[in-house]
Amino acid sequence: MPPPTTPPAASSRSLTIDHVGAQGDGRAREQDRWVSVPFTLAGEVVEVSGTGDRLALERVVSPSPDRAVPACRHFGRCGGCTLQHMGAGAYANFKREMILRPLKARGIETEVTSAWITPPASRRRATFAAKKSGKAITLGFHGRKSHDLIALEECPVLHPAIVTALPKLKTILEPLLTGKDAIAALVTETATGLDLHVTGIARSVAPLARAEVTGAALRASFARVSLEGVDVLTERTPAIPAGAASLLPPPGSFLQASAEAEAEMARLVLAHLEGTEHGVDLFSGCGTFSLRMAQHFPVYAAESGKAAIDALRSAARAAPALRPVTAEVRDLFRNPVSAPELTRFDGLVLDPPRAGAAAQAAEIAKSSVPRVAYVSCDPATLARDLRTLVDGGYTVQRVHPIDQFLWSAHVEAVALLVKA
Known part of the structure; x- marks a missing residue:
């Protein structure tokens, strides 16, 4: 997330970030308490607004030398990533410190x-949310600490096979979308093709609609389709290499x-x-x-x-x-x-x-x-x-x-x- 360039809000004030906390937010002392400021780094002077323990970043006044250009256009709104603004060296040190701190405490x-x-583009599974509003279908990730659904157009974290399949997935899921609550679609890349597991389906969704989803997934070359933990179609058994053998994961399994x-x-x-x-x-x-x-x-x-x-x-x-x-x-x-x-x-x-x-x-x-x-x-x-x-x-x-x-x-x- 690049530093915001808009003028600071009227209620904004200046803080110096002390460190990055365990949730990935910058932490600063304000009066007698610690506050969190997302998308900030240790040593940065920032303009913030808001009240409570979690403040909004208005502007980075003095950027850290560890600040990096985010890899994704959705960063800052999508809740999937919190640290794309942190350079590689500082990022690796942060991960190591996450282990060191609790060990020292014990x-x-x-x-x-x-x-x-x-590496980027290597995550082989992700759970997407899908919702329909009118005729429009939104498929993507929720914003961080938010119910807002961010339509996914790119993702530098996911395996390309999953990203490529997202437009097809919107069409596949449409019969299950009632226009009320979002449903969840877990997609896993396997050696035999993509595995789809859908949960959160409303009880009012008719069996015919479920069958339409299965048929659409079959035409889109998905290896397996499971609804609410039940395997409804296995065209090819999902297999994941594990040494000389292959994992054969059940629907929705870890x-x-x-x-x-x-x-x-x-x-x-x-x-x-x-x-x-x-x-x-x-x-x-x-x-x-x-x-x-x-x-x-x-x-x-x-x-x-x-x-x-x-x-x-x-x-x-x-x-x-x-x-x-x-x-x-x-x-x-x-x-x-x-x-x-x-x-x-x-x-x-x-x-x-x-x-x-x-x-x-x-x-x-x-x-x-x-x-x-x-x-x-x-x-x-x-x-x-x-x-x-x-x-x-x-x-x-x-x-x-x-x-x-x-x-x-x-x-x-x-x-x-x-x-x-």
């Missing part, structure tokens, strides 16, 4: 490597957003677990790490979602060269794999959702598993669980920040631990 001293940054980021995380995990004889993958999903691990050693995988475990089993059966994969539906929050159960494993992957894995980490801390790779999507819960593991005798060798969601205030991490 008293964990370890090496935190430079952030690995996902996947890593970038193939390149997933490959980098898998590389770090497998290198750390080299020499493992029996591995365990906890919060396995549909097999992102399990299938790759099984190229080298037998794997036990646990995940609470039955559809994901069924997909993992199917993928393992379809790749006969793999070592045995035992997959179990198990709620690891309520029923974590206990320390005695873990005695038969010498390599462990932990890949929980944002809430982390407090109960499971407590069991691992009591175990004798010598090597653990913790894949995290939330720095705060990562630091909390690493503290538990360190208190249980583990040493954190390194933490690798992985910037999977380009130009966002979000960071993944791979933490590598050993126990003597």
Whole structure:
């Protein structure tokens, strides 16, 4: 977002940005409180307006040398990106600091490597909102902290195959649009074509309209169409390469957003677990790490979602060269794999959702598993669980920040631990 050039509002005043906060907004002290100013950088003098804790940027009076020209015309209105105005070096440092701060707060001293940054045009899945007003259909992303829907004309983050398909997608979704609430369309690029999963469909939408959507998607060469979690058409089974196997994701299931980021995380995990004889993958999903691990050693995988475990089993059966994969539906929050159960494993992957894995980490801390790779999507819960593991005798060798969601205030991490 270029610095606004319009004259400052009558109520505007000047602030100096102290730092960029965890949400990607500049943070400044105003009187006795901290306030947030979006699209600003540390050290900048800015004109702001508004009241409350979140102010509006009117003008950048003194730009930071780290300020960059945004890559997208929608930046500043679209809520998909928050940091396109930050130069590459400062951006990479910001992602690394997002990991460092919570670790230091928990008293964990370890090496935190430079952030690995996902390349542009590599995100292979995104959820779009679609709405109809009169005869006009809007398809795109919501504005940040807003219900406004921004019509998407370009996106430097998404894989080109998804961007190219957006005009067709508007036509496909039209029978489902009632003119009231927006619907959500999750599009995933797979090796066999685009996978479409639509949710938020009004109950009043007739079966014929749903059939029209299916037919239109088929004519547009989509591989699969799912409505509200139900597979209504599979022309070609969506497949995503995972080492020597392929993930076969169920409709709407979790996947890593970038193939390149997933490959980098898998590389770090497998290198750390080299020499493992029996591995365990906890919060396995549909097999992102399990299938790759099984190229080298037998794997036990646990995940609470039955559809994901069924997909993992199917993928393992379809790749006969793999070592045995035992997959179990198990709620690891309520029923974590206990320390005695873990005695038969010498390599462990932990890949929980944002809430982390407090109960499971407590069991691992009591175990004798010598090597653990913790894949995290939330720095705060990562630091909390690493503290538990360190208190249980583990040493954190390194933490690798992985910037999977380009130009966002979000960071993944791979933490590598050993126990003597």
